[in-house]
Amino acid sequence: xxxxxxxxxxxxDKRRVAASFSRAAxxxxxxxxxxxxxxxxxxxxxxxxxxxxxxxxxxxxTGYFSRRLAQCFPQAEGVALDIAEGxxxxxxxxxxxxxxxxxxxxxxxxxxxxxDLIFSSLALQWCExxxxxxxxxxxxxxPGGIFAFSSLCAGTLQELRDSWxxxxxxxxxxxxxxxxxxxxxCADSGLAQLELSVQPRVLHFAELRQLTHExxxxxxxxxxxxxxxxxxxxxxxxxxIAAYEQFRTPFGLPATYQxxxxxLRKES
Numbered sequence: 001x002x003x004x005x006x007x008x009x010x011x012x013d014k015r016r017v018a019a020s021f022s023r024a025a026x027x028x029x030x031x032x033x034x035x036x037x038x039x040x041x042x043x044x045x046x047x048x049x050x051x052x053x054x055x056x057x058x059x060x061x062t063g064y065f066s067r068r069l070a071q072c073f074p075q076a077e078g079v080a081l082d083i084a085e086g087x088x089x090x091x092x093x094x095x096x097x098x099x100x101x102x103x104x105x106x107x108x109x110x111x112x113x114x115x116d117l118i119f120s121s122l123a124l125q126w127c128e129x130x131x132x133x134x135x136x137x138x139x140x141x142x143p144g145g146i147f148a149f150s151s152l153c154a155g156t157l158q159e160l161r162d163s164w165x166x167x168x169x170x171x172x173x174x175x176x177x178x179x180x181x182x183x184x185x186c187a188d189s190g191l192a193q194l195e196l197s198v199q200p201r202v203l204h205f206a207e208l209r210q211l212t213h214e215x216x217x218x219x220x221x222x223x224x225x226x227x228x229x230x231x232x233x234x235x236x237x238x239x240x241i242a243a244y245e246q247f248r249t250p251f252g253l254p255a256t257y258q259x260x261x262x263x264l265r266k267e268s
Contacts, residue, residue, distance in 0.1 A: 034203060038259055039065045039121035042150045043072065045195060045263055050146060052076045052116035058105055058149075059083075059123020063091025069119060070096045079115070081108070082123075106132040110140045120149040122259075125176050134189040134264075141266040147191060148263045153198060154178045155258040160211070163243035167236055182260050191264035199259050204252035208244050211255050 043065075052073055057066040060080035070078055080097035082088050083104055092100040103109040105120070106129050118137050127133050137147040157173050164172040179198050186196055205211045247254055 034201060034257060035061075035122050036064065038150050038201070039068070041199075042119070042121050042148055042261060043068060045261055046117075046119075046148055047146060047194070047263070047265075050117065052145075054079070054115045055117040055119060056081060056108075056110065056115045056140070057097060058108075058118050058120035059126075060091060060097070060100070061087050061123070063087075063094050063096050063100075065119065065121055066091065066096035067094065068096075069117075073117075076116075079110070081105075106136065108136045108140055112139050113142045114140055116142055116145045118145070118147045118149075120147075122150055122152065124149055125152040125174075130177065130182075130185050131189075134185060134191065137264070138190055138266055143266055143268050145266045146194075146263065147266070149261075151182070151260045151262070152176045153182060153258045153260050155200075155256065158256055159244065159247045159254055163240055163247075166243040167239045176258075179258075179260060182262065186262060186264060189264065192267050193262075194265055195261060195263040197261050199261065201257045201259055203255045203257070204249070205255065206252050208241050208253060211253065 053075075054077045055069050055073060057063075057069055057078065057080045060066050060082045061084075063080055066078060066080040069076075078097035079099050079101060080088070080091060081101045081103045082091075083102070085102050088100045088102060101109060105124060105127050118141065124130065124133055134147075141147060153176050156176050161173040164170065183196060186193055203211075205214075244253060
């Protein structure tokens with residue numbers, strides 16, 4: 001794996017993200033129905049004629065899609081990369097990729113022009129500097145290479161956000177870029193845009209605690225800077241439940257995810 005090079009450790013403002021997902025490594029797969037559905041949709045959106053010699057699973061998590069990519073492209077060499085070392089320790093024994101690498105999407109530890117496909121599903125919403133992600137993708141892709149990603153945009157978990165707003169006005173829910181921001185940044189990336197679209201996905205829960213348990217098990221609970229500290233008291237929890245109940249449907253309590261799908265190509 002001579003194209004994998006050393007990199008600096010994660011920047012300080014990313015350590016909380018890495019630690020949160022590391023802690024969630026053993027619980028993640030049990031509650032990752034949405035993540036698998038979104039990643040499988042992203043695989044379906046890859047170009048039909050794509051035959052990579054080398055792929056990168058960027059933000060590989062537990063390695064589920066590293067194993068899927070190995071099935072889709074059995075002749076290709078695979079690299080699985082994640083900022084959360086706990087995820088890599090969990091993923092590596094299950095195989096799928098030839099190398100499991102700790103690294104940052106904003107500063108990839110890969111050589112220029114070393115991969116034909118970058119696949120990244122529901123990881124890049126945690127990257128503050130998305131232009132850097134795009135620059136790095138363009139740098140490490142070979143001409144004709146594909147950068148396929150799914151991410152989350154503004155409007156995700158809006159029901160939970162609005163319910164907390166009614167309780168105390170604090171930012172208890174992760175913030176995400178707008179679709180317009182994704183569109184402008186991808187248009188300016190120097191990569192050809194084959195697809196960029198948003199698709200809402202709605203999960204339903206019998207009780208609010210099922211949603212909050214799932215977010216914690218995924219490592220995707222509130223990671224906002226300046227989030228409220230300390231424990232949430234019983235009165236505030238009761239108020240939150242009452243506020244969220246206003247969204248209940250015959251299917252249960254909805255949790256809406258605004259999923260962005262992007263497929264970009266490096267022309268030269």
